[in-house]
Amino acid sequence: MHTIKLWVDRLLATICITLCGLLTVVVTWQVVNRYVFSGAGAMSEELAKIMFVWLVLxxxxxxxxxxxxxxxxxxxEAFSSPRWKASFQIATDVLILLFVVGILLIGGLDAVDRTMRQTNAAMPFLRTGQIYIALPLCGAFSAFYCLYNIWNDILAFLRPVNAQSAEGEAK
Structure with a gap:
């Protein structure tokens, strides 16, 4: 599971780096277009907003x-026992997972479905639902990370028990 997480990390990092570079190019073009050519770039402004939202999510x-x-x-940190810390972390991760799946993934898919027929005013070739795909993608990646964290927290919760039972058997 750790290998999969590393691949997902690399994929997301590559996407974020690419979006940041493209965002820089689009905003630079927008500034040059506005001040050198006295043109208003509605399409570049809208594209910059969309790329910024995707980058943030x-x-x-x-x-x-x-x-x-x-x-x-x-x-x-208030708990002194590693088992209590791990159990509290698992409970927190489960609550976060419920939020991420409910709001970002399911709610994001609903938003995409509801807005897929609407076109963007500045870029008519782009549907609003295509822009909103960033929400369920963020939810899916966050849910994966949440499950990964829960798995590691469960292992941390069980680790002291295994170490204690191994010590008891050795005696």
Whole structure:
């Protein structure tokens, strides 16, 4: 499972780096077009907004995979027992998984389905639902990372039990 996580990390990092580079190019073109050629770039402005949203959502999923997301470690650190810490972390991860699946994945798929027939005003060749695909993608990647974290937390929860039973059998 760790190998799969590394591949997902690399995929998301590559996508985020590419989006960041393309976003820089589009915004630079927009500035040059506005100040040098006195042109308003409605298409480049809309494209920059879309790429920014995708970058934020996929970057948030990548950060979630590194456990770099915002959390309050005060509760976990309040417990002295590793088993209590691990059990509290598992409960937290399950709640986060429910949120990610319910809001981002299922809600995102619903938003994509409802808006797939709407066209974007600045780019008529692009459907609004195609833009919203970033929501369920972020939800799917975050759910994967959540399951990965739960798996590791369960292993951490069971580890002290295995170590204690091994010591008991050795005596």
């Amino acid at each position: 996929l970057g948030a999923a990548l950060l979630f995979g590194e456990r770099g997301h915002m959390n309050i470690g005060l509760f976990v």
